[in-house]
Amino acid sequence: MAERAKVTKRKIDYYTKLGLLNAERSNSNYRFYDHSSIKRIKFIENRQKAGLTLNEIKNELAEKYSEEIDLLELRLKMNELNRDVSVFLASLENAEVKKCGEIKKKISQESLSLIQKLLLLFT
Structure with a gap:
């Protein structure tokens, strides 16, 4: 990993100790890093070159991770909403004609269009 990231093993140990990686x-106490660790090391190195401290970089990484989690949650909610809309539209097709008209009035075409565009954006 150190060779691939072009840093020393000591530096990887240090970043890990600080919580940056x-x-x-393993059972024999070897460390295993995932593929994103190399990108993370390069990010750390670039931010250090830009003059940030390791503590500032750690805060940036925490914010970035938080944003990724927020985006993931948004995608999950959008998928749930898409399923709800699909079920709702299917029930409209099976409902009585009078009830369909009342329900369709409550949901604007713009709302349905917005939901579809958001789903396309996040998928």
Whole structure:
């Protein structure tokens, strides 16, 4: 990993100790890093070159991770909404004609269009 990231093993150990990198441990206590660790090391190195401290970089990484989680949650909610809309539209097709008209009035075409565009954006 150190060779691929073009840093020393000591530096990887240090980043891991500071919590900048995450490693899984084997039964024989070897560290295993995922593929995103190399990108993370390069990010750390670039931010250090830009003059940030390791503590500032750690905060940036925490914010970035938080944003990724927020985006994932938004995608999950959008998928749930899409399923709800699909079920709702299917029930409209099976409902009585009078009830369909009343329900369709409550949901604007713009709302349905917005939902579809958001789904396309996040998928």
